[in-house]
Amino acid sequence: MEKRVRFKSRWLPWLLITPQLNIVLVFFFWPAGQALVQSVLQEDAFGGNREFVGLENFSRLWNDASYLASFKTTAVFSILVAVCGLSVSLLLATMADRVGRGAGLYKTLLIWPYAVAPVVAGVLWLFMFASPMGVVSYALRALGVDWNHLLNPDHAMALIVMAAVWKQISYNFLFFLAGLQSIPKSLIEAAAIDGASPWRRFWTIVFPLLSPTTFFLLVINIVYAFFDTFAIVDATTHGGPGKDTAILVYKVYYDGFKALDMGSSAAQSVVLMCIVVALTVVQFRFVEKKVQY
């Protein structure tokens, strides 16, 4: 789409666009280019000599068991976050959609965690599960579960998943609720007249019609789990025990700033960029369809 009527000036558009363009070039494209360059260089420990090593950094990553493990950790983490987050929010949104009066109040009471910083979410959940005074870990001990996220990798993973899901419920809830409200009531009424139970109506009518929203949220949640949960991991588990909750972004940070392995960190950045590009493409191809729906 184009404007028919325009203003004429040679220099004004450039002046208007300069601030954004400068920031984009200096802080986005230059560093991204640097990451590409560094990923094919090997620097010695003192930052003195740089040597072109081709794809060695990448092959080193590929053969690095801890990197592959981090990939697996991230996959498990993001699938858990997406599945748990979407199921809980869909349940709540379905209830709120049909509850009639009071829906607005429930909405307000459910959306505020969006505003909570991931690191604060991490600290809140850490507090409940901390030993020995944490109330949830105490309750679990009473039930016979010896909770210890500092030693047990499954417990550590469960902790970051819960904190991440808790923070994301509000977002999923809002989009599910909007999706549910856009489903024509006549369809559901027709099914009700035909004698379909609420349970059956949900699975044969509502859920299929909601699938664009669900798919969109699935992508958003995976992006969230990949890139926006660094602070949760850093606040609660520090990637531990061992490296069992070190998701990819945590590992880039750790290798670049703590282990000072710039070549590897840059190669990891390039891999992450490829993942973002892939996810963005998936997201946009889908958005095209969503507009028609």
Place this chain on the structure above:
Amino acid sequence: MIERRPGLQILRHLILLIGVAVVAFPLYLTFVGSTQTAQQINQSVPMSMLPGSHFWETYQLTLLGGDNSQGSPLPAMLPMMKISLVSALIISIGKIAISLLSAFAIVYFRFPLRNLVFWTIFVTLMLPVEVRISPTYEVVAGLGLLNSFAGLTVPLIASATATFLFRQFFLTIPDELVEAARMDGAGPMRFLKDVLLPLSATNIAALFVIQFIYGWNQYLWPLLVTTNEDMYPVVLGIKRLISGESWTEWNVVMAAAILAMLPPALVVVLMQKWFVKGLVDTEK
């Protein structure tokens, strides 16, 4: 309501109430923690779930700093909250301002390389800070911007989503308005100020809410570019409080958590309409 089933309606309320309770429980516990003393929390198994009587002491200690119960110094959170507020405002207003200007240029002018410029901005969507941590840090360090507001905010100000949103919105504004403005002798800047800006007010409000929360909650970037405690935003200060050695002053950590989530949560609850609009718009 399609059919009357009182049992189902009660079940709906029940599930929603459980949901609200589970979502709110961590917040309640945080508040309770912030009203007790560190000893009360650390020495009872489990900690008491009822509010204590040390609200003022804890918040005073948290905001102004002082010695913790073990005698080691605690940083003051009040200056950190100022840093967070200033950064969040610079980031949100900055993003809106530069995106508005670039969208105006892209929609209302024809200039060489216009499409390239648009795509250059658009592609930044695919380059979040998280994937280019070290090289961006090096650029900022090279420019001497570590430990400054400029370093904390400027690299985060570019916004493909906001530019895209304003562009889409400008495209829906009828051309007659431009013609009328030109006939009245208004130049482009006058048109921007007197026509586009008022028309964009709701979009600006919605974007502001989202970007303020984004700016306030930044964690990874400040972690990299601030080494000096004077420039820590509050979310980073909290992390410092729990990364201590053996002793964690939990009541102060919880008070700091409450203080850190209060401003953005208030923005969400008070500006709920704009918040929902912003959330939906920025994802299109």
